[in-house]
Amino acid sequence: MYFVTGTDTDSGKTLVSAALLSKAQGHKCGFKPIASGCISTDAGLRNSDALMLIAQSNMDLPYQVVNPICFEPAIAPHIAAKQTNQTLTAQRVLDTMYHPAMLDADFALIEGAGGWRLPLGNGEYLSETVKLLHAKLQQIQLVQGQQATSQVEVILVVGMKLGCLNHALLTQEAVLADGLSIAGWVANQVDPDMAFIDDNLNSLQQMMQGPFLGYVPHLANATAEHAASYLQLPK
Ligand SMILES: Nc1ncnc2c1ncn2[C@@H]1O[C@H](COP(=O)(O)OP(=O)(O)OP(=O)(O)O)[C@@H](O)[C@H]1O
Numbered sequence: 001m002y003f004v005t006g007t008d009t010d011s012g013k014t015l016v017s018a019a020l021l022s023k024a025q026g027h028k029c030g031f032k033p034i035a036s037g038c039i040s041t042d043a044g045l046r047n048s049d050a051l052m053l054i055a056q057s058n059m060d061l062p063y064q065v066v067n068p069i070c071f072e073p074a075i076a077p078h079i080a081a082k083q084t085n086q087t088l089t090a091q092r093v094l095d096t097m098y099h100p101a102m103l104d105a106d107f108a109l110i111e112g113a114g115g116w117r118l119p120l121g122n123g124e125y126l127s128e129t130v131k132l133l134h135a136k137l138q139q140i141q142l143v144q145g146q147q148a149t150s151q152v153e154v155i156l157v158v159g160m161k162l163g164c165l166n167h168a169l170l171t172q173e174a175v176l177a178d179g180l181s182i183a184g185w186v187a188n189q190v191d192p193d194m195a196f197i198d199d200n201l202n203s204l205q206q207m208m209q210g211p212f213l214g215y216v217p218h219l220a221n222a223t224a225e226h227a228a229s230y231l232q233l234p235k
């Protein structure tokens with residue numbers, strides 16, 4: 001089970017998540033537990049990230065399972081929640097998003113929102129939900145008498161643009177300090193004009209821990225399949 005975070009909003013989490021899903025074999029599903037920036041349809045609110053993940057999944061889960069928390073305005077989720085008199089807590093987000101398919105799938109990933117330390121309000125963060133999910137999966141396996149082998153590991157998408165080295169290192173530090181492991185990182189060129197890409201990539205390769213899953217150049221046609229050709233799946 002992977003949790004995909006990024007150095008920032010718009011760093012390429014959805015593109016990379018969809019690409020990894022398209023590469024994965026067997027039963028696969030992607031989740032987007034919290035989304036802001038949703039459009040109103042006859043079936044309810046819909047978010048383009050969640051729809052892109054669904055398009056690469058093959059487990060036929062209802063929309064609400066993939067994206068249980070959906071806000072219409074494209075603003076920070078805890079501010080959107082306040083506007084609609086809702087409270088987000090790490091535990092409530094976990095309770096809302098957890099689904100057995102997360103353990104049944106051969107390949108499952110959860111796309112975060114924003115970056116690693118996304119505020120939920122009242123001093124809580126989405127990163128705490130990830131820690132709670134990690135503990136919950138281990139607990140479920142222990143109750144079932146299995147070895148606790150399934151865990152939540154983080155995939156970090158570095159949105160390659162000026163300033164990304166600092167964001168990448170801070171995110172890596174925070175993930176590791178939170179006791180989670182990094183299954184891999186991706187360098188995704190969001191800025192088509194980033195200067196000295198090779199030098200920046202070299203610096204990242206020296207500083208980042210965890211396997212390098214690939215460099216996705218700036219793509220004229222940024223589809224999951226196209227991005228997938230530049231990536232490898234985490235082991
Ligand atoms: N390598 C790339 N080449 C071209 N366009 C890209 C690339 N990576 C991302 N994009 C584009 O940049 C935009 C942001 O990417 P994406 O939606 O994957 O980011 P995100 O981190 O998921 O954002 P959010 O925080 O909103 O979930 C999208 O329009 C996407 O198609």
Ligand SMILES: [Mg+2]
Nearest residue numbers: 013014049111
């Ligand atoms: Mg996204």
